Amino acid sequence: MSFFSSIKTFFIRNTYRIEGYRLRSYFNISNNKIDAIFSKTKFRKIIFKIFFRTIYFFKYILNLKPNIHSIDFNLTTRCNLNCKDCASLMPYYKAENQWTIDIETFKKDLDNLLLYTNKIYRLKLIGGEPLLVKGIEEMLDYACSKKKIISIIITTNTSIIPSDKLCKTLKKYNKKALVELSDYSNSIKISKCTEIEKKLKENDIYYFISNYEWFECGKIYKRNRTQAELIQIYKNCFQSPCLSLFDGKIYNCTKAAAINRLTNFKFDEQEIIDIRDIKIRRNALKKFYSRNFYSFCTFCTSSQKRVERGIQTKERFNIT
Numbered sequence: 001m002s003f004f005s006s007i008k009t010f011f012i013r014n015t016y017r018i019e020g021y022r023l024r025s026y027f028n029i030s031n032n033k034i035d036a037i038f039s040k041t042k043f044r045k046i047i048f049k050i051f052f053r054t055i056y057f058f059k060y061i062l063n064l065k066p067n068i069h070s071i072d073f074n075l076t077t078r079c080n081l082n083c084k085d086c087a088s089l090m091p092y093y094k095a096e097n098q099w100t101i102d103i104e105t106f107k108k109d110l111d112n113l114l115l116y117t118n119k120i121y122r123l124k125l126i127g128g129e130p131l132l133v134k135g136i137e138e139m140l141d142y143a144c145s146k147k148k149i150i151s152i153i154i155t156t157n158t159s160i161i162p163s164d165k166l167c168k169t170l171k172k173y174n175k176k177a178l179v180e181l182s183d184y185s186n187s188i189k190i191s192k193c194t195e196i197e198k199k200l201k202e203n204d205i206y207y208f209i210s211n212y213e214w215f216e217c218g219k220i221y222k223r224n225r226t227q228a229e230l231i232q233i234y235k236n237c238f239q240s241p242c243l244s245l246f247d248g249k250i251y252n253c254t255k256a257a258a259i260n261r262l263t264n265f266k267f268d269e270q271e272i273i274d275i276r277d278i279k280i281r282r283n284a285l286k287k288f289y290s291r292n293f294y295s296f297c298t299f300c301t302s303s304q305k306r307v308e309r310g311i312q313t314k315e316r317f318n319i320t
Contacts, residue, residue, distance in 0.1 A: 006290035007060055013241050014289045015056045017069040019049060021121055063283045070122040071243040072254060073110070075136065076100040079128040081157055081188065084313040085217040087239065088254035090128060092220065092262055092317045099247060099261075100128075103135040107142050109248055112275040114148050116250075116285045124153045124180075126254075131160040137169045144173040155180040155210075157310070158193040162200070170205045179207040184310025214309045218301035220255070221320040222265070230293040233302045248276040250288065256296045263319050268295045 001009070023039050038048035059066065077093045078100055084091065101109070114120070123143060130136055136154075143152050152173075156162075158181050162170070170177050179200060185191035193209070200207045215238060225233065234240055239253040246257035250273035259265055260272065271294050273284050299319065 001290065001292065005292070007057070009292045010060060010286065010290045011053070011056070014066060014069060015053065017241050018067055018121060019052050021069055022052075023048065060286065063286065065116065065118040065282065066285055066289065067119045067121065068117050068243060068285075069241070070124065071113075071120060071245055071250075072124045072126045073113075074101075074126055074128075074244060074246040074254065074257065075106070075130045075133045075139070076128040078132050079157070080132065080159055080190075081129070081184070081310065082313055082315075083184075083309075084311045084315075085214050085307050087214075087217070088126070088128075089217070089220065089258035089262075089317075089319075091313060091315065092258055092319055094316055097262060100133060101247070103138050105248075106139045109245065109275060110143060110146070112248075113245060113250075114146060116273070116275065116282070117148065119148050119150065121150045122153060123149050123151070124155055126155045129157055129160065130154055131156050131162060131166075137163070137165045140166070140169050140173075140177060144169075144176050150176075152177045153180050154178075155182060156196075157182050157184060157191075158196055159188070159190045161192055161196055167199065167203045167205060170200075171203050174204060174206055177206075179205060181207055181209045182310070183209050183211075187308060187310035188312060213306050216301065216303040216305040216307045218303050219320075220259070220299050220301075220317070223298050225298045227293065230295065230297045233297045233300065234293045236304070237297070237300070237302045245275070249274050250285075252288075252294055252296075255300060256294065259296050259299055259319060265296065265299075271295060 023045055038044045077090065077098050079090045082091050125136070125140070140152065140154065143149060156179065170179065181193055181196060183191060183193040185193055197207070239255070242253045244251045244254045244257055246254070251257045251260070260267060270284070270287050270291070273280060273288055
């Protein structure tokens with residue numbers, strides 16, 4: 001890719017999303033007083049965007065550490081649900097492939113991640129089901145202590161009521177940590193969304209119920225797409241702006257992490273950032289954001305068909 005193509009891709013994937021997040025931020029506004037000032041009028045927003053993009057352009061030129069709009073930090077592949085169209089491909093993980101991070105590894109990986117970035121606006125602790133992870137309270141406490149991280153979200157499928165210990169930690173950081181409730185009560189019988197809402201309200205913990213649409217996952221298999229096809233698939237993918245950290249490696253999405261863990265597919269250079277490798281150059285994340293396609297997209301349907309959230313299946317699938 002040419003320089004101008006690279007920087008355009010970088011801005012679309014990263015900078016514009018950070019810009020949008022800051023201007024519409026409803027959370028942790030005490031740490032973003034300048035954003036609050038600029039969000040008042042359309043004229044102020046235009047001034048902010050021009051200023052912000054100019055700053056980011058020079059940061060890009062000088063190879064300074066970028067900011068991350070949002071990144072999923074995967075804690076486990078264990079889940080007590082088996083959603084057919086799971087974007088993280090949980091139905092593909094069999095017993096022998098399951099993985100869960102421990103507390104010390106979590107701390108080291110988070111510290112390594114922060115070496116790559118100037119600031120993380122949203123760190124999402126996901127699974128599987130993160131409330132199945134032993135020590136999640138200590139992990140949350142450690143993450144909240146990091147000034148580079150603006151906000152932290154725990155995403156749960158509402159099948160498990162948060163423990164008193166976790167609620168105490170969430171309440172301690174109620175200006176920084178919040179809970180995302182993925183309510184699948186229309187699809188599953190074990191949803192405890194109402195009970196969880198009640199407990200979070202009683203403890204004055206900020207939460208929201210996610211209602212974003214799901215897309216049909218379809219079969220995951222190698223389709224031998226050309227580079228032109230990969231570029232088009234990636235351009236149309238709803239997960240294209242995403243980042244995912246799984247077992248010490250940064251991927252573009254959780255599907256990529258599953259493909260790398262469950263197959264022998266060889267990823268192209270710079271498609272994975274191993275944050276445990278101290279030899280990786282500091283501009284690796286910039287190059288990662290500047291890509292306009294990924295070879296692993298050859299496995300994905302990139303379907304635009306909407307489906308009901310949380311539909312369960314008894315099957316365990318295979319990537320072929």
